Amino acid sequence: MKKYDVGIIGAGPAGLAAAFALQAQGKQVVMIESYLWGGTCPNYGCDPKKVLLAAVEAKEYAQLLQGKGVQGVPTINWPELMTSKKTFTDPVSRGTFGSVTAAGITTYQGKARFQSATEVLVANERITADNWIIATGARPATLTVPGGELAKTSEDFLGMEKLPASITFVGAGYVALELAVIANAAGSNVQILTHGETILPAFDQELVADFVEQLTQRGIKIVKNVAVTALAQQENTIEITTATENYRSEMVIAATGRPANIDDLNLDALDVEWSRHGIKVDQQLRTGAQNIFAIGDVADTAVPKLTPVGSFEGRYVAAVLAGNQEPIQYTAIPTVVYGAPKLAQAGAVATATTFDVTGWFTYRRIGENVAKVKIATNEVGQLIGASVLATEADQLINYLTNAINQKWTLADAQANIMAYPTMASDLQYFF
Numbered sequence: 001m002k003k004y005d006v007g008i009i010g011a012g013p014a015g016l017a018a019a020f021a022l023q024a025q026g027k028q029v030v031m032i033e034s035y036l037w038g039g040t041c042p043n044y045g046c047d048p049k050k051v052l053l054a055a056v057e058a059k060e061y062a063q064l065l066q067g068k069g070v071q072g073v074p075t076i077n078w079p080e081l082m083t084s085k086k087t088f089t090d091p092v093s094r095g096t097f098g099s100v101t102a103a104g105i106t107t108y109q110g111k112a113r114f115q116s117a118t119e120v121l122v123a124n125e126r127i128t129a130d131n132w133i134i135a136t137g138a139r140p141a142t143l144t145v146p147g148g149e150l151a152k153t154s155e156d157f158l159g160m161e162k163l164p165a166s167i168t169f170v171g172a173g174y175v176a177l178e179l180a181v182i183a184n185a186a187g188s189n190v191q192i193l194t195h196g197e198t199i200l201p202a203f204d205q206e207l208v209a210d211f212v213e214q215l216t217q218r219g220i221k222i223v224k225n226v227a228v229t230a231l232a233q234q235e236n237t238i239e240i241t242t243a244t245e246n247y248r249s250e251m252v253i254a255a256t257g258r259p260a261n262i263d264d265l266n267l268d269a270l271d272v273e274w275s276r277h278g279i280k281v282d283q284q285l286r287t288g289a290q291n292i293f294a295i296g297d298v299a300d301t302a303v304p305k306l307t308p309v310g311s312f313e314g315r316y317v318a319a320v321l322a323g324n325q326e327p328i329q330y331t332a333i334p335t336v337v338y339g340a341p342k343l344a345q346a347g348a349v350a351t352a353t354t355f356d357v358t359g360w361f362t363y364r365r366i367g368e369n370v371a372k373v374k375i376a377t378n379e380v381g382q383l384i385g386a387s388v389l390a391t392e393a394d395q396l397i398n399y400l401t402n403a404i405n406q407k408w409t410l411a412d413a414q415a416n417i418m419a420y421p422t423m424a425s426d427l428q429y430f431f
Contacts, residue, residue, distance in 0.1 A: 002106075004030040006321060007120065007129035009112045009265070011096065012039020013307045014296030015135030017314030023103050025322055030106040030129060032122055034264075038096035040137055040297075041307045043089055044155040049178060051085045052158070053338055056185040060340050060391065064367035076186040078163040085158070113266045117289045131291045133317055134265065134279060138258035138297040138305065143170060147231030150238050151254040154179060163188055164250035168240055170228050172199045174337045176255035177215070181339045184220050191221040191247065193228060193240070200337065202304075203345050204387040206354065210370050211343045211389055217369075218340065223247075258305070260298045275300060283327030284320050285313060293317045304335045332385075332404040334397045341370070344397035347385030347404045352376040355430060361421055363390060375400075375430045382407040383431070396423045403427065 006022050008015045011033035022029050036043045055076045062073045100107055110123040119128045140153035152160075154175050167183050169176040172194035184190045199222070200208050212222060230241040231252060240247040260278035271288040273280040278300035285293045285301075294300075295317055296310030303309055309330075316328050334346040352374040357363050363371040368391060376385035386400040406412070410431035418424035 001126050001128060004028045004106070004127070004129040006030075006131045006133065007032070007127060008133045008135060009120070010039070010135035010137055010261075010296070010298070011037045011100065012135060012137050012296060012310065013041055014137075014310030014314045015039070015133065016096070016100070017311040018133050018135065018295065018318050019100065019105055019314075020103060021315050021318030022321065023105055025318065027321070028106075030108065030127055031100055032108045032110065032112045032120070032127070034109070034111045034136075036093040037100065038092045042092045042096075044158050046307060047092075048085050048089050048158045049182070049338065051088055052081060052182050053178075055081050056182055056340060057391075059185055061366060064369070064391070066367075068367050078186050079161065081186070082159075082161060111264045113264060114269050115266075117270055117291055131321060132293070133314075134262075134287075134292065134294045134298055135296050135310070135314065136261040136265070136298045137310075138260050138278075140175075141254060141257045141259055143228065143231065143252075143254045143256070145228055145230050147233075147238075148254070150231045150233060151252040153254055157183075157253055165189060166237075166249045167191075167251045167253060168193060168238075168247060168249035169253045169255050170194075170240075171255035171257070172196075172222065172224075173255060173257065174200065175258075176253070178338045179253065179255070180220050181215065181218075184215075184218055185340065189249075190219070191223065191249065193223050193226050193242070193247065195225065195227045197224050199224075200343070202335075203337070203343060204349050204352070204374055207343060207372055207374065207387050207389040210372065211337070211339060211341070214341060214370060215339065258297065260300075262298060284325075285317055285328060293320075303330055304333055306333065306335065309333060332401050334401045336394045336397060338394065341368070341389055341391045342393040343387075343389050344393040345385075345387045346397055346401040347376065347383075349374060349376050349385040349387050352385060352387065357390070357426070360426065362423055362426055366391065373430060377409075377431065381409045381431065383409075386430075392423065399424050399427060400430075 005027040006029050008019050008031045108122045112120040112122050114120050143151045166189040169192045172192050180190045226242045232239045237248045238252050278298050279294035280300045281294050295313040297305045332347040337343040355373045358371045371390040374387040378384050383403050388396050413428040
């Protein structure tokens with residue numbers, strides 16, 4: 001039995017960031033993956049979603065510029081789009097595995113099950129390490145109602161060869177909203193059923209209301225305050241039963257959250273606490289067992305569960321294992337809902353000033369229906385938070401996040417000369 005300095009369970013962005021950083025320190029690292037190397041994001045998450053969204057954006061820009069010099073709106077060819085997507089996703093797992101092995105990191109394929117705080121079992125082989133990092137991520141929740149097995153997941157959506165004529169999304173989080181926008185733009189009849197009243201509660205609700213209105217205008221039906229109680233196959237459609245009304249759709253996508261992947265780890269064998277939100281960690285991302293860390297989507301932390309956050313945490317834990325004793329400090333984290341338009345947010349936005357920028361040159365030139373920016377500053381005029389609703393909100397929020405992290409004031413914005421006319425050159429007008 002070979003003993004390693006660090007064992008990593010999960011080869012997604014968080015685990016990979018830790019693995020390469022630790023290997024660079026000269027540590028002996030072993031990495032275990034039970035599914036696809038590279039994790040959710042590049043295989044069946046944010047990257048393939050963004051490939052599909054490129055077609056939506058092309059159609060969206062053409063629609064916005066109708067009567068402004070552009071004639072005709074393109075249609076989305078779903079089979080061709082999926083073929084394009086596969087050119088990105090198909091090589092990921094193999095390529096990631098190759099890069100890990102080329103770096104000299106020992107690899108195992110299979111499910112890891114803790115036997116003690118230093119030993120795991122993988123396919124009947126025992127592996128020991130002084131320290132372990134759990135980076136197993138999260139998975140789409142399933143519907144626990146009669147017939148719930150009929151519902152597909154986001155992974156199924158991102159791999160389907162044929163677009164159904166109608167799709168119902170159960171849940172109204174960012175995953176449901178983003179996939180609904182893609183399906184709608186590609187020609188499917190889309191509805192969203194959500195059990196609550198509030199959509200995207202972590203985002204500024206004024207901009208959320210505008211965002212939902214735009215989706216409604218595009219033909220996406222959103223039904224609030226309904227709880228799905230059963231699904232049943234009815235010839236070519238699925239009947240969706242709720243307490244108030246029944247709905248029908250060719251496909252149902254469950255998008256009611258992402259529970260942490262902890263079921264197979266045998267955490268009962270460890271001094272580790274967990275909940276439905278993931279594994280509990282301290283300010284150094286240590287679990288109750290001091291030699292075991294949890295990072296990325298599997299960790300119960302207050303920050304958004306995003307790919308760059310997981311990578312950040314992976315590099316941080318590598319630094320801790322090299323001797324760093326400082327608690328983790330997160331910068332402002334931009335979060336984006338990739339819809340049509342896009343909704344983005346970073347920093348503290350409880351008290352903010354709203355700028356309706358729909359008529360500003362940057363947005364008017366592409367025919368935006370609605371574009372708003374909300375800016376929050378502190379008592380000395382430093383930028384502390386921002387929310388954006390616009391077709392290119394994902395770009396602007398990065399500029400604003402950088403300004404938040406650097407504590408920009410109006411003087412700082414004016415001290416930078418940006419290319420004009422661009423979103424960056426608009427920054428000075430938000431103070």
